[in-house]
Amino acid sequence: MKRTVFRSVGGYVPDKVVTNDDLSKLMETSNDWIVERTGIRQRHWAENGVGSSDLAVPASLEAVEKAGIDIGEIDCIVLATLSPDHTFPGTACFLQHKLGLGGIAALDVRNQCSGFLYGLSVADAWVRCGQYKCVLLVGAEVHSTGIDKTTRGRDIACLFGDGAGAVILTASDDEKTGVLSTHLHADGKYARSLWIEAPGSCFHPLRIDKQMLEEGRHFPKMKGRHVFTHAIKRMPEVIEEALSVNGLRPSDVDLFIPHQANQRITEAVAKVMGFENERVYTNIEKFGNTTAASIPLCIKDAEIDGRLKKGDLLLLASFGAGFTWASAIVRW
Numbered sequence: 001m002k003r004t005v006f007r008s009v010g011g012y013v014p015d016k017v018v019t020n021d022d023l024s025k026l027m028e029t030s031n032d033w034i035v036e037r038t039g040i041r042q043r044h045w046a047e048n049g050v051g052s053s054d055l056a057v058p059a060s061l062e063a064v065e066k067a068g069i070d071i072g073e074i075d076c077i078v079l080a081t082l083s084p085d086h087t088f089p090g091t092a093c094f095l096q097h098k099l100g101l102g103g104i105a106a107l108d109v110r111n112q113c114s115g116f117l118y119g120l121s122v123a124d125a126w127v128r129c130g131q132y133k134c135v136l137l138v139g140a141e142v143h144s145t146g147i148d149k150t151t152r153g154r155d156i157a158c159l160f161g162d163g164a165g166a167v168i169l170t171a172s173d174d175e176k177t178g179v180l181s182t183h184l185h186a187d188g189k190y191a192r193s194l195w196i197e198a199p200g201s202c203f204h205p206l207r208i209d210k211q212m213l214e215e216g217r218h219f220p221k222m223k224g225r226h227v228f229t230h231a232i233k234r235m236p237e238v239i240e241e242a243l244s245v246n247g248l249r250p251s252d253v254d255l256f257i258p259h260q261a262n263q264r265i266t267e268a269v270a271k272v273m274g275f276e277n278e279r280v281y282t283n284i285e286k287f288g289n290t291t292a293a294s295i296p297l298c299i300k301d302a303e304i305d306g307r308l309k310k311g312d313l314l315l316l317a318s319f320g321a322g323f324t325w326a327s328a329i330v331r332w
């Protein structure tokens with residue numbers, strides 16, 4: 001049976017750094033509050049006019065260069081984002097055009113913080129069955145244009161940052177390497193616990209009106225504690241599922257890379273699973289929560305830091321809006 005292997009990882013964040021102190025000039029918050037509750041010290045914000053597909057371009061080109069492939073070998077793009085360039089068409093189409101890859105398949109995945117792992121699962125199936133040979137999988141987000149940068153939106157505004165991560169996935173005949181399994185879940189009962197309500201196709205006569213704008217119903221809303229309690233329950237569950245399907249134990253994992261939601265969520269999950277700090281990778285401190293981009297940005301940094309080496313058993317897991325949660329086990 002064929003396996004899907006990560007040929008390379010690229011990542012990109014915009015130049016502009018926004019510290020917690022910078023945020024405290026826009027809203028009632030403080031560096032101490034944000035660091036203590038989230039572990040975040042800064043995030044990056046894109047300049048005006050820059051969309052998710054723009055951040056995806058340098059991340060993708062870095063992945064292509066590191067893979068040592070000709071960009072024309074890519075036969076499919078899967079792009080995960082909750083901050084699309086426009087309502088339609090999909091952001092993967094904008095990226096495809098910017099990369100000069102007209103004609104190949106371009107799929108958008110809308111599974112928020114689990115978007116990268118949902119996308120990995122789809123790409124893995126396509127690569128293993130031979131439908132596509134070389135998939136560019138991207139997570140890209142521009143949150144900064146969509147958050148409420150006032151005290152009303154401070155719970156969300158302090159968490160999210162802009163960025164993109166990209167990987168090149170190809171097939172291998174070595175059954176012992178690459179993606180060993182992926183596991184996906186969702187519970188739409190909690191769709192309104194972390195969401196943007198408007199614009200929405202259910203609203204007549206327009207999808208959004210002046211009053212909705214004044215009420216801030218176009219900004220993300222989150223029941224923070226509710227998200228937190230579900231995250232620290234569901235992530236260990238989906239990790240146990242991945243380990244058990246592969247006949248593995250927590251002690252077999254060389255590196256655990258969770259979606260970078262909040263450092264306290266990562267620490268709680270790592271504690272339950274018995275992963276010591278040396279086996280857990282985080283970079284939320286410098287990027288914040290970049291949603292679909294957080295896992296590939298972490299993989300890139302982990303490789304650069306020498307924390308992820310060939311042959312390592314890599315565990316990936318996520319939890320986010322939907323609610324959705326997911327995991328993947330990869331032999332690097």
Ligand SMILES: CC(C)(COP(=O)(O)OP(=O)(O)OC[C@H]1O[C@@H](n2cnc3c(N)ncnc32)[C@H](O)[C@@H]1OP(=O)(O)O)[C@@H](O)C(=O)NCCC(=O)NCCS
Binds near residue numbers: 033224225265321
């Ligand atoms: C958002 C989160 C950090 C808030 O921490 P918390 O300890 O649960 O705080 P609460 O939501 O109970 O809010 C406590 C107080 O802090 C305030 N607060 C919220 N954000 C704040 C900020 N950035 N700065 C200062 N105060 C803030 C709240 O308004 C609230 O004030 P009140 O008691 O006067 O009403 C936390 O709930 C969390 O991390 N949840 C998970 C969120 C997440 O990871 N989302 C992404 C999932 S992919």
